[in-house]
């Protein structure tokens with residue numbers, strides 16, 4: 001009896017860079033929007049009214065992410081290990097900012113939000129935003 005061993009079953013995994021669906025930058029620090037939404041929920045507990053409104057909007061938005069690609073090619077989130085959200089944290093935080101503006105939060109809360117979620121992703125810093133320095 002001759003037994004064949006499959007040499008390829010343990011092929012090395014390649015380092016693959018996935019592109020963000022929105023900015024087309026490689027996703028190098030993958031935290032999925034679902035995990036970020038969870039953290040935003042924690043941050044926003046100080047502001048119950050904003051929290052309720054913002055999380056409603058983000059839940060709707062989460063349902064639309066990755067629909068086109070069906071989640072294929074998504075990078076694995078380092079927190080929840082799921083692969084379903086092919087957009088980077090930077091783009092998602094940017095989206096959250098536009099929602100915060102839409103809700104009409106004041107600049108102090110916006111600035112606090114940015115300090116909380118200012119991940120170093122190698123993108124353009126958020127400094128273009130009209131935030132007060134004092």
Ligand SMILES: [Zn+2]
Nearest residue numbers: 020023088091
């Ligand atoms: Zn992006």
Ligand SMILES: [Zn+2]
Nearest residue numbers: 032035077080
């Ligand atoms: Zn996740």
